[in-house]
Amino acid sequence: MTRAGDIQIDTGLGVTAPKGFRAGAAACGIKKTGAPDVAVLVCETDAQAAAVFTQNRVVGAPVLVSRERLSRGRAMRGIVVNSGSANACTGEQGLADAHEMTRLAAKRIGCAPDQMLVASTGVIGKALPMEKVKKGIQAACAALASGPEADEAFARAIMTTDTRLKQAGAQVQIGGRAVTIAGATKGVGMIAPNMATTLGFLATDASVEAPLLQAMLCRAADATYNCLTVDGHTSTSDTLVLMASGGAGAEPVREGSPEAETFAAALAAVCESLARQIVADAEGGTKVIEIRVTGAASEAEAHRVARAIADSPLVKCAFFGEDPNWGRIVSAAGAAGISSGPETMRLMLGGVVIFDRGAPVAADAKRLETIMRAHEIAVHLDLGAGTGEARCLTCDLTDEYVRINAHYTT
């Protein structure tokens, strides 16, 4: 059995690192900057596929199309993606455009349209410029290739306000064969953990049947992507897809087997790396803050409290100011609908206890200062009421976040 901690992550591995995958990208002018904005990821053979989508009631047309296709259980051949426009809240036209994107890509690749998935990210509420998108898909398909350059081209083309491309991969042994799981992700704003947050595309050359693949992806997403929050705002477009080609030639991974454990651990480690890369590149963010809540009356309560702390603008601003203003953390927890009170709470910043059972603890100011100055800060709140646990990965709130989001669309 392999645990997540044993997995070596390589951020040089991208979507085409697993055998059987090719990727291509192009700039077609959806983005005014001229940056790449269309990408295609293709499996040479039929691939088992799994995905998790946003739980938002308002979803983009691509989510509707991809969700419906995956629900039929058919093997998939690839996914076509655009950035710069989310194709969400675009009515019937948006749905027709999403279908058209898969048709165009399927035609070039030589598969049935319903074997292609589709994802879009960017501004909500604008129709896609389909003439441009058509040319973009053709160019991206013409550029299909494997290797680090293709990986990077794909990862760049899915970016919106991201400042860095985000990819991660891992290799594990399954039945004596090296199997690779790798992928790319994007997202820096409109990030909140209600299922797959943002876009993520994972590929593997392991052989895994779709139902098991889906179960493992859900588990990995719950432990990683769904612990993210940049601004508490769940997007309409969140999509995390995993395709398995079986190209490594390893035996199929069976449910409940040691191989399944190994695969799940590698998948979780890759997702964790991608999720951390998102928070580290969060819009305007300068720090990564990991909030751990323990001792809650239930797991649901732990999640609620971790999320309330992570989403409090006051807490986030204090971290930006490197100010150990712990009263904001305790008051955010208190307002989150908890069954216990301050008299059982214990709060630690970077391992230093600063509030214990209703009263402040005189902490070493110099040590606290050092903790607050670090790029990564650990917050641990024990509610002292039960065994519920949860964690949340977030960032600070800065004037740069406001600047970016006050002037993003029109």
Add this chain to the structure above:
Amino acid sequence: MTRAGDIQIDTGLGVTAPKGFRAGAAACGIKKTGAPDVAVLVCETDAQAAAVFTQNRVVGAPVLVSRERLSRGRAMRGIVVNSGSANACTGEQGLADAHEMTRLAAKRIGCAPDQMLVASTGVIGKALPMEKVKKGIQAACAALASGPEADEAFARAIMTTDTRLKQAGAQVQIGGRAVTIAGATKGVGMIAPNMATTLGFLATDASVEAPLLQAMLCRAADATYNCLTVDGHTSTSDTLVLMASGGAGAEPVREGSPEAETFAAALAAVCESLARQIVADAEGGTKVIEIRVTGAASEAEAHRVARAIADSPLVKCAFFGEDPNWGRIVSAAGAAGISSGPETMRLMLGGVVIFDRGAPVAADAKRLETIMRAHEIAVHLDLGAGTGEARCLTCDLTDEYVRINAHYTT
């Protein structure tokens, strides 16, 4: 019967405008700036009293003390307040200090300590400098007076990062006598609507028994203070107090009578004015945004959606940027756990429909620009699913909010 719309609000009326009340304030050095930080409001005679407090599970010592005293139903004589330190999360010492504040004030005024209420606002987690506070209470009691100057001194002494003093009053006829309701409030950050948000002190010279006073105050707070959100963070110190002296000589207000309706309408109008003054002075805020949600499956759903929109940093930043980025509003609603979808939604900005049943509506760009440039902006989202309604008053999110809150304590 008098409706809220008929009530004339006078922001020149403060806590001593109703007959029978005096106020005093002093600067004792809790605030490093030397600004006034202790205030006392006293009723010459026994007053019926009502209050609503924060629903945060972590509350300041003054909330514990005042809540307990009011629960006994005894007539009150006044309230002692300090700003600059919230006396919250301060353990046993904090509780002793809150009791001591009421003892010191009661001694000067000549009443029993348990006839005094207490409230504190400011930084959480620091013990009060009681030597300074003692001198402050003595000075504030020595300065007790009635009239506009005393009103203003009281309203200033309760401010923290407020840039403006906030007071409002109204006069109505009860049984042929002029009755006044007036008060002062504070608060610009850590503002979210879970019961009385921030501090508010109301006085009236009407004659109203405590149980009816309490019922009317709850109703008024629900419709006004509890619709506020600046940053979605409910404070540990929220307290809204109303004291009735009966000094106007009017007949007692009876439950269910036309006089009770008149009084309730005036009380609601005063609370509405104070609540709007809070949002208008919100930390860093440049705009007042009123979010109305109608057509929800239930009132609870309407509240949840209004609050989700009002607390979305993305929505708030878009308003700061004067950008009609309505996709953020629709996606915030969609993520709030609603039973309906975009196909029944209709969104209006300043009365202009921009999203209707799943698709964008081509709106007059010039008109939208004018709407977004205004200081007050009305957002109306109809979910098209039922009869549930709610509203939320909020502000935009600006770089100034971040600046203030990144550098507030240590």
